[in-house]
Amino acid sequence: MPLVTSKEMLLRAQREGYAVGAFNANNMECVKAVIEAAEEEKAPVILQVSQGAIKYAGLEMATAMVKAAAQRAAVPVALHLDHGTSYDQNVICLVVGFTSLMFDGSAEPLDRNIEISAKIAEIGHLVGIPLECELGKIPKVEDYFSPEEIVALQNNPNTAEAVEIVRQKAGAKVESLMADPKQAEEFVKRTGTDALAAAMGSIHGMWDDIWPLRIDRVKEIREATSLPLVLHGSSGVIRTRKDAEARGIKLLPNEGTLEDAVKAGVSKVNVATAVSMAFLRGAKQAFEKRPSERDLRKILQPGLIEAKELVASYIRLLGASGKAEVTGEASEKSVIMHAE
Ligand code: G3H
Numbered sequence: 001m002p003l004v005t006s007k008e009m010l011l012r013a014q015r016e017g018y019a020v021g022a023f024n025a026n027n028m029e030c031v032k033a034v035i036e037a038a039e040e041e042k043a044p045v046i047l048q049v050s051q052g053a054i055k056y057a058g059l060e061m062a063t064a065m066v067k068a069a070a071q072r073a074a075v076p077v078a079l080h081l082d083h084g085t086s087y088d089q090n091v092i093c094l095v096v097g098f099t100s101l102m103f104d105g106s107a108e109p110l111d112r113n114i115e116i117s118a119k120i121a122e123i124g125h126l127v128g129i130p131l132e133c134e135l136g137k138i139p140k141v142e143d144y145f146s147p148e149e150i151v152a153l154q155n156n157p158n159t160a161e162a163v164e165i166v167r168q169k170a171g172a173k174v175e176s177l178m179a180d181p182k183q184a185e186e187f188v189k190r191t192g193t194d195a196l197a198a199a200m201g202s203i204h205g206m207w208d209d210i211w212p213l214r215i216d217r218v219k220e221i222r223e224a225t226s227l228p229l230v231l232h233g234s235s236g237v238i239r240t241r242k243d244a245e246a247r248g249i250k251l252l253p254n255e256g257t258l259e260d261a262v263k264a265g266v267s268k269v270n271v272a273t274a275v276s277m278a279f280l281r282g283a284k285q286a287f288e289k290r291p292s293e294r295d296l297r298k299i300l301q302p303g304l305i306e307a308k309e310l311v312a313s314y315i316r317l318l319g320a321s322g323k324a325e326v327t328g329e330a331s332e333k334s335v336i337m338h339a340e
């Protein structure tokens with residue numbers, strides 16, 4: 001079906017108490033994995049094009065991949081710009097057919113962030129395309145740890161200890177970057193944004209789902225504004241309280257999980273790193289099994305399958321399964337193991 005905008009998708013999710021998963025369109029396999037998972041789960045889904053994907057594939061290619069996949073999809077798909085850098089980039093995306101925009105003005109002073117966001121909201125709304133804006137700053141794990149330190153944390157068999165190390169080194173800084181609820185109210189009024197990506201204690205690019213979310217801040221922001229809230233950096237957030245317990249991670253009273261965040265009113269959940277890691281895991285296992293393989297599809301397809309399972313598991317966790325009206329036939333499934 002044709003692309004849909006994220007506006008109705010998120011408003012319905014907000015009304016009905018679930019969240020829509022937003023996954024990154026990094027290559028053709030990931031795009032197919034996301035669409036196939038959404039079809040199997042009968043869920044609406046957002047495919048987003050990040051700044052990295054624009055550099056890697058080019059805007060034209062990334063956009064064309066999502067459009068082609070969405071056209072064949074039996075579930076609604078929105079094409080979203082992830083962490084848009086400027087007014088100009090948003091306008092270009094509007095022109096090439098994005099159905100959901102984002103401006104990340106977190107590096108700008110607040111007034112400038114508001115000014116640019118308001119301009120983008122205005123032009124987007126002229127043609128019915130909604131905007132998501134960032135308030136506060138959602139940091140990257142690389143802001144606090146060197147690549148060697150990240151590998152060490154990743155390989156630490158004691159998950160609770162790894163979380164403690166992140167808390168000690170980055171906790172206070174992540175907290176200081178969180179969005180201010182009073183500012184959120186003002187920001188929403190002055191920008192006219194349709195969705196708010198508020199910094200609520202998550203960190204971009206974590207290697208595992210182990211990090212506690214500041215659920216107190218999620219609730220405060222929820223009370224300050226009635227707009228759909230967006231959670232970034234969701235790959236690192238602990239999925240459920242049961243998971244936290246199983247992994248020996250103690251949650252403080254003001255902390256929570258992804259499941260808690262959806263209950264508290266988050267309507268869009270961005271997951272990128274976890275999909276990428278699932279894809280790499282599948283491809284790596286295939287390559288280890290068949291080191292002399294000459295057909296790259298036979299290595300990439302197991303990556304697609306892993307990524308698809310991961311995406312489906314998030315869709316279920318977010319409560320989005322069964323929330324799409326399924327129309328027409330599902331996309332052609334990627335079964336190419338014996339392709340020549
Ligand atoms: O904008 C993209 C997301 O916030 C993804 O973050 O890679 O930590 O899941 P993640």
Ligand code: ZN
Pocket residue numbers: 083138204232233270
């Ligand atoms: Zn993000």
